[in-house]
Amino acid sequence: MTPVAMRVRKRRDTLRKAGLRPVQIWVPDTRAPGFDAECQRQAGLVAKADAHDPSLASFLDAASGDLDGWEA
Template sequence: MSKTLSSTEKVRHYRQSLRAAGMKPVQFWATDPRAPHFAETIERQCRAINASAEEQEILDFCDAAAADIEGWV
């Protein structure tokens, strides 16, 4: 009769298999779009970008990079 694994044991086995495949866990933090003032911050940053002298150069670079990705455009 096989033993039923707990969820903790399943996660441990899963992580071990990922590590064996050369992966490692990474934690990162991202801005919460539900946070107070998130929309205002985004609008302020967009205005700063739009006012930037380098904006068109950056957009051209992004377009060229996206064109290299199959199925992107």
Template sequence: MDKKADKPAKGKRAATMSRAKSRSPSAERVRRHRERMKAMGLKPVTIWVPDVDTPEFKAQLARAIDVINEDEESRRVLEGMLELGDFSDWR
């Protein structure tokens, strides 16, 4: 029997195999985690949320709070919600 010569890998798998050797331990953990999530039928998504540290966001929040505080019905709703809430375990 003739032994076949090893051929260089081709395609996506080849790129993955060559990169796997140079991955850091943390990158490898992330890769395995993502593979497990994909196996469960999940896929990653990116969600963009406001940056709460920007002055613009803080100003917008302050305006919204002022509107709520100036409205008597909103105040009654908030007071009712506070009465229903159980805050005994808050520190």
């Protein structure tokens, strides 16, 4: 085992002993062709849906008020 692999194993063992576990998360590749266009398409769909629901803005305002001070 290489010194780097030993350090990685030791670090992971320490984290596991602290009650953590590794999780692999896959996210969209922002460099992929068409990514920008897909973001714009989805944002357009959301904007269109928002325009058809006038109560959404007041709901979001009320919900965001609950976030004040959450990090304290």
